[in-house]
Amino acid sequence: MLPFLIVGGIGLAVLLISLIVGDIFDHFEIGDGAISGTALGVAAVVFGASGVLTYTAGLDTVWAYVLAAVLAALAYLVAVFFVKRLTRSSDGVPLSAMGLSGVSRSDISPAGGEVSLDGPGEVERRLAYSDAPIPEGVRIRVVEHSGTRVKVVAE
Incomplete structure (x- = not known):
């Protein structure tokens, strides 16, 4: 259970840093924004939390890791989608209202x-x-x- 707590704690720290300071991977052109500090933080927190929950529910350790990894991957994909969407909408340029x-x-x-x-x-x-x-x-x-x-x- 300790690895889940460590990864979840690191994820929480990365998430807080990304939310306070800004996305820490913004300055690197990696995969056109495919890597996001916020999304990595969310994925690590979900990995830690789901791992602890499945481990304490009595599942085998292998299944706790598998389920935590799958849920973390899903959380990462959802977070990347929303981060990209919010980034596009918050660029400071209002949508054109011509013709409305x-x-x-x-x-x-x-x-x-x-x-x-x-x-x-x-x-x-x-x-x-x-x-x-x-x-x-x-x-x-x-x-x-x-x-x-x-x-x-x-x-």
């Missing part, structure tokens, strides 16, 4: 206002502006996207 429609949530003028857009990933309000005043509650369409603001026109 929505509703004005405040009066919109050249100085600004707020809109809610009907689009994938659009869960919050966006800052908006328009050439002509648009009252609150009017259907709008995005005609320009600059930074985090969108230029809209009434539909």
Whole structure:
């Protein structure tokens, strides 16, 4: 049982370092992001925890290692998938809102206002502006996207 605790502890340390400092393998171009410190930490923690649980459940030591290795591999693959997905979505470049429609949530003028857009990933309000005043509650369409603001026109 001691090897499971050691690997799990090392995994927890790697996971905490990756979450606090940043992914420790980001600076190495290994397999286009196939190796992730966060994913390795998750896999090691899952290996340690599942190994301890299966060992204390009375399974043979061989089966505890096999089950722990399989679960760690699955956890690693799932973690890599989510790390890549989060990395792509958090690159600081907002998705283009060109052509989306929505509703004005405040009066919109050249100085600004707020809109809610009907689009994938659009869960919050966006800052908006328009050439002509648009009252609150009017259907709008995005005609320009600059930074985090969108230029809209009434539909």
